[in-house]
Structure formats: structure tokens, C-alpha cells
Amino acid sequence: SQQGEEDPQALSIQEGENATMNCSYKTSINNLQWYRQNSGRGLVHLILIRSNEREKHSGRLRVTLDTSKKSSSLLITASRAADTASYFCATDINAGGTSYGKLTFGQGTILTVHP
Amino acid sequence: EAGVAQSPRYKIIEKRQSVAFWCNPISGHATLYWYQQILGQGPKLLIQFQNNGVVDDSQLPKDRFSAERLKGVDSTLKIQPAKLEDSAVYLCASSLDRRRNTEAFFGQGTRLTVV
Numbered sequence: 001s002q003q004g005e006e007d008p009q010a011l012s013i014q015e016g017e018n019a020t021m022n023c024s025y026k027t028s029i030n031n032l033q034w035y036r037q038n039s040g041r042g043l044v045h046l047i048l049i050r051s052n053e054r055e056k057h058s059g060r061l062r063v064t065l066d067t068s069k070k071s072s073s074l075l076i077t078a079s080r081a082a083d084t085a086s087y088f089c090a091t092d093i094n095a096g097g098t099s100y101g102k103l104t105f106g107q108g109t110i111l112t113v114h115p
Numbered sequence: 116e117a118g119v120a121q122s123p124r125y126k127i128i129e130k131r132q133s134v135a136f137w138c139n140p141i142s143g144h145a146t147l148y149w150y151q152q153i154l155g156q157g158p159k160l161l162i163q164f165q166n167n168g169v170v171d172d173s174q175l176p177k178d179r180f181s182a183e184r185l186k187g188v189d190s191t192l193k194i195q196p197a198k199l200e201d202s203a204v205y206l207c208a209s210s211l212d213r214r215r216n217t218e219a220f221f222g223q224g225t226r227l228t229v230v
Contacts, residue, residue: 004157030216031216033218033219035221041223041224042119042206042221042222042223042224043158043206043208043221044221045218045219045220045221048216048217048218050216088157088158090219092216100163100170100171101146101163101165101170101210101212101214101215102160102163102170102171103148103160103208103219104160105150105157105158105159105160106157107156107157108156108157
């Protein structure tokens with residue numbers, strides 16, 4: 001089964017609105033990463049948050065991490081039509097205190113931003 | 116900085132045939148990943164290399180899939196014989212070092228269709 005599960009599976013909003021996507025995971029992690037995938041293209045890294053961090057910003061992106069609840073959220077503010085894509089969270093699993101760098105992806109959230 | 120290079124971009128084969136994919140990671144990246152992404156799903160890790168050694172291949176169908184990383188740089192993924200359910204995009208990614216909290220960079224992928 002997938003380590004990370006995104007919610008919702010699909011999100012449709014108007015340009016200018018904010019988009020929030022959530023990710024839940026099951027085991028201890030070293031870090032959690034968010035990626036974007038445009039139709040038919042490779043994945044692009046958006047942001048990485050370490051297990052000892054609670055919030056991180058990058059431009060219009062804000063990521064939070066709650067390790068007690070094993071969950072993370074990605075907020076895109078003032079969305080644009082160009083933000084239309086699939087968004088995936090990926091967890092770098094921590095097994096026994098050793099960082100393996102094994103990135104496990106969720107099923108993704110399909111975001112559609114209407115002009 | 117050059118990105119992760121993959122070839123071919125597209126491949127159509129008949130079931131029971133063999134196919135090979137090639138990946139050239141970013142120069143200096145010790146960790147290399149192969150993922151399988153079936154349409155509508157998140158990427159699934161097939162194998163992870165650290166330099167030329169295998170770190171994780173727990174989800175690699177070893178009866179038909181094989182992978183190697185030559186001299187810790189380029190990598191090839193082979194399927195022999197292919198099945199219809201192998202139709203997917205095969206993504207290669209690399210990161211600086213799995214032991215550090217660094218992001219992975221993905222290639223554009225190879226879209227395989229098995230008919």
C-alpha cells in the first residue's frame with residue numbers, strides 16, 4: 001500500500017483562489033516532499049520539509065508538517081491557470097534512525113484552476 | 116546544469132518481447148531511482164541505487180525486470196518478457212545522496228505501451 005495518501009483526489013477552483021491539498025502517511029519519516037506533474041511530463045520538485053520543521057514557504061507555496069498526526073498540507077495561494085497539474089507528496093521513510101532516501105509517493109491530487 | 120536524461124521517450128512492443136530503458140542521471144548524483152507510473156496512479160518505486168549498489172529492490176518483479184547501474188553513473192532497466200500490465204511510464208530520478216535530505220530530480224520518462 002502507498003505510504004502517502006493525498007486528499008482530495010481532485011480539486012477544481014477559480015483563478016485567484018487558494019488551493020489546499022493534504023497528505024497523510026503511516027511511518028516515521030526523514031522528510032516529506034511535494035512534487036508537481038503536468039500532463040505527460042516528468043515530476044518537478046516543489047518543496048522539501050524536514051521532520052523537525054513545522055512550516056516552510058516558497059513563493060506562493062506554503063507547506064506544513066504535523067509529525068504527531070503524520071500529515072502534511074500544501075497550500076497554493078492566488079492560484080493561476082498554469083498551476084493546473086497533479087500534485088504528489090512523497091515521504092522519505094526513516095527506518096531505525098537510518099536515512100534511506102527511499103521516496104514513496106501517494107496517488108496524487110489533480111488540481112484544475114479555471115481562468 | 117543538465118537534467119536527468121532518459122531514452123527512448125516512447126516505445127511500443129508486443130507482449131512477450133523485451134525492452135530496455137536508459138537513464139543518465141545528473142552528474143555527481145550518487146542515488147538513482149527507477150519508478151513505474153501507471154496511468155492515474157502515483158509513481159511506484161522499482162529500484163534504488165546508491166552509486167552502483169542496490170539499496171532497495173523490494174518492489175521490482177525480479178522474474179521479468181532487471182536493472183543495473185554501470186560504474187555508478189548510467190543505468191538501464193530491462194523487461195523480459197513484457198506483459199500487458201507493464202504498460203506505464205518509467206521514470207528515472209537522481210538525488211545528490213540518499214543519506215542527505217535532498218530532493219530528487221526526474222527525467223521526462225519513457226512511455227511504454229505493450230500490445
